[in-house]
Each structure stands twice: as structure tokens, then as C-alpha cells.
Amino acid sequence: MPGRVLLSAALLFIHHCHSLIPNVLLQKQASAIPSFDWRSIQPSTDLAYHDCYGDFQCARLTVPLDWNNSSNPNNISLAVIRLPATVPDDDPSHGGSIIFNPGGPGGPGTLSVLVVAHDIQRRLDGDKHYEIVSFDPRGVFMSTPNAYCFDDYAESEIWWREKRAAGNLDSGEAVIRYHWAMENARGELCASTDIGAFSNGDNLRNHLSTAYVARDVLELVHKIDEQKRDATGVQHLPDVQQAMQNHAKAMRSAKLQYIGVSYGTFLGQTFAAMYPEHVGRMALDSNLDADNWVSLYEASVDDHEAIRDYFFERCFIGGAKCALWRTGDQSPQDVRNRFDVVYASLEESPAVISGQGHAKVLKSDELQWAFLMASYQPISLFNIFADAMNDLYLGSRSALPFWQHVLPTGNSFYDEVLEHQIRGSDVTAAIHCSDGLDLSGSNFTEYKSYLANLTSRFPHAGALQAEFKLPCWTWPEPLRTKWRYDGPFNASVPILFVNNRLDTATPLKYAVKMAERFNGSAVLVHDNVGHGALWPAGDCMWDYVRKYMDGGTLPPNGTVCKSPCEAFAHGCADELANEAMPLFAGF
Ligand SMILES: *[C@@H]1O[C@H](CO)[C@@H](O)[C@H](O)[C@H]1NC(C)=O
Ligand SMILES: *[C@@H]1O[C@H](CO)[C@@H](O)[C@H](O)[C@H]1NC(C)=O
Ligand SMILES: *[C@@H]1O[C@H](CO)[C@@H](O)[C@H](O)[C@H]1NC(C)=O
Ligand SMILES: *[C@@H]1O[C@H](CO)[C@@H](O)[C@H](O)[C@H]1NC(C)=O
Numbered sequence: 001m002p003g004r005v006l007l008s009a010a011l012l013f014i015h016h017c018h019s020l021i022p023n024v025l026l027q028k029q030a031s032a033i034p035s036f037d038w039r040s041i042q043p044s045t046d047l048a049y050h051d052c053y054g055d056f057q058c059a060r061l062t063v064p065l066d067w068n069n070s071s072n073p074n075n076i077s078l079a080v081i082r083l084p085a086t087v088p089d090d091d092p093s094h095g096g097s098i099i100f101n102p103g104g105p106g107g108p109g110t111l112s113v114l115v116v117a118h119d120i121q122r123r124l125d126g127d128k129h130y131e132i133v134s135f136d137p138r139g140v141f142m143s144t145p146n147a148y149c150f151d152d153y154a155e156s157e158i159w160w161r162e163k164r165a166a167g168n169l170d171s172g173e174a175v176i177r178y179h180w181a182m183e184n185a186r187g188e189l190c191a192s193t194d195i196g197a198f199s200n201g202d203n204l205r206n207h208l209s210t211a212y213v214a215r216d217v218l219e220l221v222h223k224i225d226e227q228k229r230d231a232t233g234v235q236h237l238p239d240v241q242q243a244m245q246n247h248a249k250a251m252r253s254a255k256l257q258y259i260g261v262s263y264g265t266f267l268g269q270t271f272a273a274m275y276p277e278h279v280g281r282m283a284l285d286s287n288l289d290a291d292n293w294v295s296l297y298e299a300s301v302d303d304h305e306a307i308r309d310y311f312f313e314r315c316f317i318g319g320a321k322c323a324l325w326r327t328g329d330q331s332p333q334d335v336r337n338r339f340d341v342v343y344a345s346l347e348e349s350p351a352v353i354s355g356q357g358h359a360k361v362l363k364s365d366e367l368q369w370a371f372l373m374a375s376y377q378p379i380s381l382f383n384i385f386a387d388a389m390n391d392l393y394l395g396s397r398s399a400l401p402f403w404q405h406v407l408p409t410g411n412s413f414y415d416e417v418l419e420h421q422i423r424g425s426d427v428t429a430a431i432h433c434s435d436g437l438d439l440s441g442s443n444f445t446e447y448k449s450y451l452a453n454l455t456s457r458f459p460h461a462g463a464l465q466a467e468f469k470l471p472c473w474t475w476p477e478p479l480r481t482k483w484r485y486d487g488p489f490n491a492s493v494p495i496l497f498v499n500n501r502l503d504t505a506t507p508l509k510y511a512v513k514m515a516e517r518f519n520g521s522a523v524l525v526h527d528n529v530g531h532g533a534l535w536p537a538g539d540c541m542w543d544y545v546r547k548y549m550d551g552g553t554l555p556p557n558g559t560v561c562k563s564p565c566e567a568f569a570h571g572c573a574d575e576l577a578n579e580a581m582p583l584f585a586g587f
């Protein structure tokens, strides 16, 4: 669940959690992102790159709104970005393009590569040198039109805050009814807004599922391939017919090289199932169970309790590195007791936090979200979370910075990146609801039993997961996608599946399951906790990825790499923090 504020490797899930990420982290990232005026580029059916963001290049690619109807006149434009390889295009050691998707759904690829592309390039640099490409999927960020529903981010934020203030979905019937009504209100807005609507009555939201995105990716692969051939002059053959035959042949053989994270694994699995003949190399990190995703999304937080145990254990081992630890603690249970005290006291009455121009209260519901968020990246976030918990334990007002919402503070409210991230949760819903079952005929009672099922199985995270899926129950029927791919998710293509041992949103067992579907695939396990097994990771993980990208060699299925770092360990967090997945807030 992508969060508005920071997005760990994947936007998956965070959007519910948007207020909980430390302000400091977000501001650092937002200010690190230079600006670029995408409107200065004329959209084109050719991949015409323009310099942007320093050493990057940007293009706007025109594609049909409706891949299934060639008489549909409407087009959309996709924002595409690349970091060229460190060698010229015609150098024999040029490894081609690797397309990266950061997750979401609805993660802005163009922003995420600004943060990760140099790392990926450096990690893979060896016998071959790769160009790193990404794009904003249709409806997202700089791709036009957008699929936002609210006119502006203040409206979006107010809606979100009112919903959040009502409490989490495990707080009783009245709260569930309130969230249900709020989602209905947003759904109605999505159906009536001009944003994403075309003059002939078409609506972008009818064309937003992952199947469309996979087809867009295929187009991008074709364009990249075409450009490569143009560069090498192949199309200038004197014989036109021969040239056309060559072109058709090349179209059939263009291959995707891909790294996808979180929801990006679903995009990868979908692409591989739909277009197996176009799969070159595919490394999928933090894997969704595709069958689960296209049905009711009834699992994904399976590791939550184990990750809580890991927090208490690591805090106990970390000693003075963890603010919630005390001299004389005998076991992780002592840490857990303090955690429980804070939780229980907030259950009884919210903490009052004020200062720096803010006044707010903190309920136990927010702790649920905060822990979920922190568990996306234990190495960089558990210690901050422990500090904030300890402040609450001591009743100290210094807790404010952690809980302070990033938005309503001064300039950040006008930050374009934040604006898009905040409104992006509308797009997240549009995409994952399109991918899933049509629930427009289902009622409130049925939703409640779905919720009850999740909360009984996952007492501390089930309600948060159910929140993610709620907009799909209330999604307006007229916006239902016209095309989705719901399986089978299998093909005879060898994919490298990577996953952490414990993952907040995508348990390892899904990587194992999906690897069995794609003949010849293997699972590479990172002995780490969090969402995103390559961010951060040491040489062991990246060496395997590089060998696979370079020559197709997979590690033996089930290979495990030790993590170079653990939460609350001495001296490693800073060093690796730079390689953490961008905390783009997911919306
Ligand atoms: C859209 O086209 C694809 C092939 O490109 C086909 O598999 C799919 O069934 C079509 N969907 C619809 C709704 O026509
Ligand atoms: C295809 O698009 C044309 C033009 O918008 C429209 O008239 C027609 O009904 C569409 N066909 C289908 C099958 O949606
Ligand atoms: C959509 O793009 C196609 C291909 O470039 C073009 O022929 C068509 O005119 C475009 N449609 C609109 C409405 O601009
Ligand atoms: C909700 O749907 C279920 C299953 O279709 C049905 O049995 C039930 O009567 C419905 N409840 C209401 C309140 O409409």
C-alpha cells in the first residue's frame, strides 16, 4: 500500500499510510528531485528523447487509448525517461535497455529512476553496460491524461484525513459504514470528473488495467528496438519490401529486459504470460501472487506477526541502538511490553501533540499504520519508529516530528511532486480495481465478511489490507475496465524471482508459487526483512542479478544471500540507506 509520503520499494500499500512517514525523510527526497517541465515535450509516436533532469533523457510516447479498437480515435501519452548506458549505443558491450517499474500500482516510474537508476546501473555494470528506462504508467503522474479524481490535492488530502480520523476498519460498525460512504463519495467523483474523460464520452478509467499497461510496455519495447535499428541503419535497405519484412521480423523478436518491484512483479508476470515471446530477462523483486491480485486480494500481510516479532527481537539485540530498550531487559518480551503499554494507553485516550504550529492527537489506529509503514524498510525506519514510540512511552513532546503530517507545512503543500503523490491514490484504486473482480454487484454485508475474514487471520494488519481493497467494492460500474488479464499466469520463460525472507506486503511463498508457473525460473532469497529485496542489498544479491541479466544464468532455485545489514545494527544503516528504494510516497 503505497503511502503518500514515502514509498518504499513499492508503492504497494503505502498510500494508506501516507502520513506516517517521518517528515524529514520526505522533505529530503522531495528537495532532492530537480524539476522538469514535461509540457515542453511534444508527444510523438516515435520515442523522441530530450535532455532532462541532468544526465537523463525524457520522451512522451503517444499510444492508443484502446488497444482493442483500432477505430477508437483517442490517444494518450506516456512519460518515458532513460539514463543512457555508460557506453555508446553501438558499443559491443552495450547491454540494451532495462525497463524498471517501481510498483504501486500507480508508482511514478519517471521519479523513481531519478533515485535508483544510477544504483542499478552501477550494480549491473561489468561485462555489459545497461541503459535504464522507466515510464509513468497510463493515468499516472506525467502521463496524460491523469486518472486523478479530485481537482486538487487539498481536496484529496481533506477527504483522506476525514476518513483516517474516523478510525481503522477494526474499530466497529460505524467506522466501516463511514469508510464505505466515503469511498462511495470518491467513486462518484471519479465517475463524474472531467479529468481522464474524452470529448466523445470515452473515459481513461475504462482502459487502465495492467493488461493495458503490459501492452504499453510491449509498445515501448518495440520503439526501443526500432530506435536501435534506426541507429544502426538497418532500415535504409534499398529494397522497401525487404525492409518491411525485416521490420515485421524484428517486431516479432523484440525482447523486454525488465526489473519490477512489488506491483511491478504483477506487471512482469502479466507481460510474461501475455507476451512470452517478447521476454528477454526479467528480475521480479517482492512478488505478488497474481491469482490473489486478480481476485479479492485476500492475503499479502501474512508475514506481519513475524515481522513484529523481528522488531522486538532486533530491538533487544540492538540494545542502546533502540530507544525502546532499557538496561536490564531480559528478553524481547520486555520491549514488547513497552510497545503494548503505549498501544493500550492510546487506545484509552489519544496522545495530545502540539507545537511548531501544529495541534493534533494520535490514536492507536495510527500506530497500526506507522508500524506497517516502518516494516517496509526496517533497516532505515525501525530505529526512527522506536524513537517515536519511546517518546510516547515517556510522554515526551519531542515525538512531534515523526507524527507531523508532511503536507500542511509551508512550501511542501505546493510541491508538484507531493501533489501528484497525494492525488495518486485515485489512480492506484483505478488500476487495482480493474485488475480484480467486478464487485459492483456486491454489497456492504459481503464487504464486511471479507473484512472479518482478514481481521481474524491477521489481527494487526488485516483491517489495513481490507482498506486497500475497499474502493473496489464501491467502484462505479460505468468505470469498469473493458479489458483485463486474469490468467493463466504461466509461460515457458526463465524469470529470476527475488524476495526477502519476510516481507510486509509480498511474502516469500508467493515468489515460490509464481516461480513454479514460469518454466525454468528460480527463486533467490534475501535473508532480510522488509519490502524490496534489492533495496538495499549487498553484492551477493546483485551479482546474481547481473549474471542473469548478462548471460541468462540463474542461481540454483532457493539460493539464499545473507543481508549485509540488520535493523538496529551498528554502523551499517547509514551506508546502505543511500541505496534504499526511494520513499516516494506513494501517493
Ligand atoms: C483485446 O485484445 C487482446 C489481444 O490483443 C485480446 O486477447 C483480448 O481478448 C481483447 N479484449 C477485448 C475486451 O476485446
Ligand atoms: C470502436 O471505436 C469506435 C469509434 O469510437 C466505436 O464506434 C465502436 O463502437 C468501438 N467498438 C467497440 C467494439 O467498442
Ligand atoms: C492518435 O494517434 C494516431 C497515430 O499517430 C493519429 O493518427 C491520430 O490522429 C491520433 N488521434 C488524435 C485524436 O489525435
Ligand atoms: C448481499 O448480498 C448477498 C449475496 O448476494 C445476499 O444474500 C444478501 O441478501 C445481500 N444483502 C443485502 C443487505 O442486500
Ligand SMILES: *[C@@H]1O[C@H](CO)[C@@H](O)[C@H](O)[C@H]1NC(C)=O
Binding pocket: 298, 452, 453, 454, 456, 457
Ligand atoms: C477466509 O477466506 C478464505 C478464502 O475465501 C477461506 O479459505 C478462509 O477459510 C476464510 N477464513 C476465515 C477465518 O474466515
Ligand SMILES: *[C@@H]1O[C@H](CO)[C@@H](O)[C@H](O)[C@H]1NC(C)=O
Binding pocket: 488, 489, 490, 491, 492
Ligand atoms: C498454462 O496454464 C494453462 C491452464 O492451466 C495450460 O493450459 C497451459 O498449458 C500452461 N502453459 C504453460 C506454458 O505452462
Ligand SMILES: *[C@@H]1O[C@H](CO)[C@@H](O)[C@H](O)[C@H]1NC(C)=O
Binding pocket: 512, 515, 516, 520, 521, 522, 523, 557, 558
Ligand atoms: C524452488 O524451491 C522450492 C523449495 O525451496 C520449491 O518448493 C519450488 O518448487 C522450487 N521451484 C522451482 C521453480 O524449482
Ligand SMILES: *[C@@H]1O[C@H](CO)[C@@H](O)[C@H](O)[C@H]1NC(C)=O
Binding pocket: 492, 519
Ligand atoms: C512447464 O511446466 C509445467 C509444469 O511442470 C509442465 O506441465 C509443462 O509441460 C511445461 N511446459 C513446457 C513448455 O515445458
